[in-house]
Amino acid sequence: MRRTATRRHYLMVRPTYFDVEYSINPWMDPKKPTFTEVAVAQWEWLRNLYLELGHRVEQLQPRSGLPDMVFAANGATVVNGQALVARFRHTHRCPESAAYLRWFREHGYRNVRQARWINEGEGDYLLAGPRLLAGSGFRTNTEAHLESQEFFGMPVVGLTLVDPRYYHLDTALTVLDHDTVMYYPKAFSASSRRLLEELYPDAITASDDDAAAFGLNAVSDGRHVVLPQAATGLVGQLRERGFEPIGADLSELLKAGGSVKCCTLELRAGQTEGPRHGR
Template sequence: MITRDTEAFLHFARGLAADAGPACAKAVFLVTPEGFALAEQSASDNAYMDLGVAVDPARALAQHRELQRQLAQAVPAIAFPGDPAAPDGLFPNNVFATAPGRLVLGHMRHPVRQREAERADIRGFFAAMGYAETDLRRQPGIAELTGALIIDRARGLGYAGLSERCDEAGAAAMHAAFGLRATLVFDLAAGEYHTNVVMSVLAGRALVICPSGFADPAVPAAIAALHAPHVVTLTPAQKAAFAGNCIAVSPDRVFVSQAGAAALEAGQRAILARAGFETVAVPLDEIEKAGGSLRCCVAEIY
């Protein structure tokens, strides 16, 4: 099912077993920030970007290499070279995503990002492994994959936040492409561009969520009810520090930027610990100037 009805979604989702597939990816890939710069088109609908700040490409590259090193301690982590002509290319999870045996190509809103899906090296890598392609650029809806859609892989659930980066047609296309059992569609609050900044489902066992990022407060309340008791509720300031842009790439580790981790309170860290997670913090303040953080840098391989 795909619906805006939170009660219908909850009723259906509560009856599902965590048997839709593995809760965490078998590997991840990244795209290095070669020639790191801020994309003017992306800044038009990304309130987390400030085109007036100076950026240090060498520092961004060093932070990205450290991110790959840290991720590789939990799961195989592959890096593809970046393209200076695609300044947002270091956020591949918006453009590329996978389900078992399938590579999904997102339909990006901005032309500066649409060129990323043409990369023959990334597409060839998956083709060589026998992955079939599902190309969402062939349908009219905007669908920026796991930026706009949060997936609980264990239960086959999706949470699609609508904004300039995802519309209803795009949400329906992603629901089908990932073979989800149920997807809840809702509006993000004004000024929010991607769902993965306001929430994350961690290995199907915990939820990090910022209610102020949703247009209707009933939506985050319903999502939290489904994922209780391991729910970390963020303040707007914690969301702005990218505490919600986190990911569990393995069943026992949650990766978040250093700024996001520093924003968490002791009680919130304790909730993650009770859910069985170690919190791994990685310095990414240079990369965060581009309006995204750790989760945005990580594309999962299922």
């Protein structure tokens, strides 16, 4: 099967101030050394790859004292030109919301506001065709799901996360195209697993090793799938399904519990842009 890539529009934040100064997920250990210059180099590789693939990349200026701001996906959810900005659970990240609100307003978004309930943006909201898949269990409140459904005017399907290593939905599930996802079943409650099996009977499922390599923190344009290079099992399954996996090394950012998708917030201005031929 030949897959078709679609040109995307992303927002990213350079990890100028990246560090692990506190621990708000199991991946973060402030005792381990971090190397900001390595994080920047890995991030620049990812940004340049998006440009090479024909995607458009915007940048929001990083703020001193906000070392996790590089994880732009958590800052908002954007669908059809409407931006619902995050309300972070942990005080360490709360100041990021003001930066996103200002950016969206300065860039002409008319329907933009901060979420009323705890809502960590595309960390827990993934657009899958006609619906938003929404995570809860560790960060985003279930009350936020109804708020998002009303704000965007589209169905929101709640999924409960149960493994603290996979604290955001985007660490346990990737939307590959409108009809296809890959996910790690053990990250979800029994009822959520049954729901995913019903919605996506042909989904790709990740092994323990691939999930632990953050292989599901990936970005797909419908053809190319950028994911951590250590997730070799997923790489093989993607090729079998006609996708073109591209391995990434974001190992420095993984020290803070983030990888490809965490660094990438998709800006959806309206209907999906027309298909194009990839590399």
